[in-house]
Amino acid sequence: MKAMILAAGRGERMRPLTDHTPKPLLQAGGKPLIVWHLERLAAAGFADVVINHAHLGAQIEAALGAGSQFGLHIRYSAEPAGALETAGGIAQAMALLGAAPFLVINGDTFCDWDVAQAPRIAATMGGDLAHLVLVPNPEHHSKGDFVLNHGRVSVDNATDSSLQHNDSNESVRPELVEGQLMQGKCGSTGSPRTVTRLLERPAKLTFSGTGIYRPELFAAIAPGSRAKLAPLLVEAMNADRVGGSRHNGRWIDVGTPERLAALDAELVRLG
Template sequence: MKAMILAAGRGERMRPLTDHTPKPLLVAGGKPLIYYHIERLAAAGICELVINHAHLGAQIEAALGDGSAFGVRIRYSPEAAALETGGGIFRALPLLGPDPFLVINGDVWTDIALTDLQLGADDLAQLVLVANPPQHPHGDFVLRAGRVQETGTPRLTFSGIGLYRPELFAGQQADAFPLAPLLRQAMAVGRVGGQQHRGHWFDIGTPERLAALDAWLRWKC
């Protein structure tokens, strides 16, 4: 299986930290955020990675190179301007190939066991959901008997981690577009599975949350 790390966001809420440093290279616990993803993917035996980038993307390529220092192979999908989540994945499909692939948001930290993720035979997506954090109290979706639905309660938050089949993006055009509408269409026909991660998960969206993660990682170590 191949994996994609989404790293093209401008990180407006992280300014001024992201004025000169792309968000995935911001440091917590002594190393850049994206290093944690690469190390966890490598530990799970997922060694073929695709990383998209836009804002200050040259810094990401300079920091990670071809991935050999991490024991993985990295290919890049540069974007002149960020294409949003859906558009970024769509652009990278030729690099990801015809098989299901894993996608992880570059601005989260988690201890999830990636080897536990499985895509149902007829599903277009498998989403990892988490308990609603304080900054997103109303959640995104409902998880019921292993199926993800748009409506109902209780609601959970999409973690930014999912398995996808390329067919999810059928009929799309090379342009900026969000992922959520495609997921909702697949949910409507019962083709999105899910699981709840009950371990640690941090959404690193602001300097305050980055500082909280840094303090937690240093305490943990």
């Protein structure tokens, strides 16, 4: 199974650190962020990795080379300075990724999800176009992205906008629903069946940036085109072709200098 690491972002929120260094090469715990991913992939038995790049991409190629130092074979997908967005970048790299399902990881995250699970998940995807790894919502993204319900991922279109959801990863708090039922905000009947349905409605989780995809998901995107990933995923979700799983372990969106410094301090402390 092949893996792709997304490394083409400009890293605007990380400036001035990214003015002269591409974000995936910023260090935490004594090594570049992207190296943590490469080492985990190699340890899990992956051999072929594709890395896309745009901003200061030559530095990434110079630092990582062909991947032999990690026991990997790395190939690069160069993008124009403006980058192609996530889906566009993946579509651009399809010639390197092949015709089988592949793993994609955001290069600016730190995550201890076991990538060795990916081949097994790919083998059991059936007709799904994607399998997303979702995580509990961090403070800076408390509303989450998608709903995970019995292994299926959706956009939560059925959510009643009059209901107050908490920003954790629990179901809607019973006291809030009961209070709104008493105020007549949850329908005219307030029947036990309605209450149960509302209480069991899961809250949203955050997409970790790690996913397993079939090439068909990107078939309509011409190489070199800019395209976002979210609309493709939503379309597939609406067709019930996206599965998912929840990861409760370590995950950090290293999107600011402060988060990078906190991660670095933690990794140094853990040795």
